[in-house]
Amino acid sequence: MMSGSNSKDTVLVDDWHVIARSSDLPEGGLAGARLLEEDLVCWRMKGEVHVWQDLCMHRGTRLSLGHVEGENLVCAYHGWTYDAEGQCVRFPAHPDQVPPKTAHVRVYPSKEMYGYVWTSLGSPTEDVPPFPEWQDSSYRKIICKPFLYRASAPRAVENFLDVGHFPFVHEGLLGDKEHTTIEDYQVESGPTGILATNVRVWQPDPDGTGVGKYVNYTYGARRPFTVYFSKESDGQKYAIQFSVTPLDEFQSKGWMCIAMNYGQDIPEEELIGFQEKVVGQDIPVVESQRPERLPLDLQAELHLRSDRIAIAYRKWLREIGLTFGTA
Numbered sequence: 001m002m003s004g005s006n007s008k009d010t011v012l013v014d015d016w017h018v019i020a021r022s023s024d025l026p027e028g029g030l031a032g033a034r035l036l037e038e039d040l041v042c043w044r045m046k047g048e049v050h051v052w053q054d055l056c057m058h059r060g061t062r063l064s065l066g067h068v069e070g071e072n073l074v075c076a077y078h079g080w081t082y083d084a085e086g087q088c089v090r091f092p093a094h095p096d097q098v099p100p101k102t103a104h105v106r107v108y109p110s111k112e113m114y115g116y117v118w119t120s121l122g123s124p125t126e127d128v129p130p131f132p133e134w135q136d137s138s139y140r141k142i143i144c145k146p147f148l149y150r151a152s153a154p155r156a157v158e159n160f161l162d163v164g165h166f167p168f169v170h171e172g173l174l175g176d177k178e179h180t181t182i183e184d185y186q187v188e189s190g191p192t193g194i195l196a197t198n199v200r201v202w203q204p205d206p207d208g209t210g211v212g213k214y215v216n217y218t219y220g221a222r223r224p225f226t227v228y229f230s231k232e233s234d235g236q237k238y239a240i241q242f243s244v245t246p247l248d249e250f251q252s253k254g255w256m257c258i259a260m261n262y263g264q265d266i267p268e269e270e271l272i273g274f275q276e277k278v279v280g281q282d283i284p285v286v287e288s289q290r291p292e293r294l295p296l297d298l299q300a301e302l303h304l305r306s307d308r309i310a311i312a313y314r315k316w317l318r319e320i321g322l323t324f325g326t327a
Helices: 153-160 268-288 305-320
Strands: 017-021 030-035 038-045 048-053 067-069 072-074 088-090 110-113 116-119 140-143 147-149 186-190 193-203 213-223 226-233 236-248 251-260
Touching (some): 017 030, 017 038, 030 236, 038 116, 048 116, 147 153, 153 236, 153 251, 153 268, 153 305, 193 305
Antiparallel strands (some): 030 038, 038 048, 067 072, 110 116, 140 251, 186 193, 213 226, 236 251
């Protein structure tokens, strides 16, 4: 399958990325999206989501301006009508003419997992990243709204993996200036990603419940821009998978899904509001970072022992050959 992306980073072109929430696409619905400088249209018909290049083959109009009619997508400009395979089947101006095979939209693969629509601009060799807690029926599942960063995706991801900023950016929630010490922890790295364990920190309000306690984090990167953490205390586990979609090099969209094995009676809007507050505190800091591209040369910035996760993440990105959004 040909890629329509302007990106030459095959690591990302051949990976899966979130472009919408499943709930944003009811039956017959359609929406525009962007990934790696490529404009996309996604639409649902008979329960199945289709992802195409957002480009009518006639005059280059965005198909996301059109509408779903029966089992077809109709362009808003001249009414060119496409079937679910991306083939134009009708020219309204010439209804007796059979559209040629060249009147075919570029089609991309799609999957729905964890309440999100995923796509790839290339040919992925791996599946959508796993999120085991989401498959566990004992966990409550919550999906947040997307978060827009005017920053590169690697910068947004590394911020999610950073624990040292908690007492300063998230004081009163995830950190306390009376508890700034980061105890030693372990990080493993391999071809499939990184894993950090025994990351122990004090948090005044670790999850929006308002109960302060020490928690033990496990952090990981399963794909370059899909990362996660789980934090546990007294048998309670709170996990987040965070996928950052690179719209272009310096604009990104973050998608967060939560799984927790407690707090069934806490209103969903309160738990979502907590994460919105936390990410809202992160965004201006991430957007201020310079250089805008994440340096993969470890000599470009200074590092401490507590930065082991970030160091491992940068080394891994360099090893797998990722270039988009990095320096």
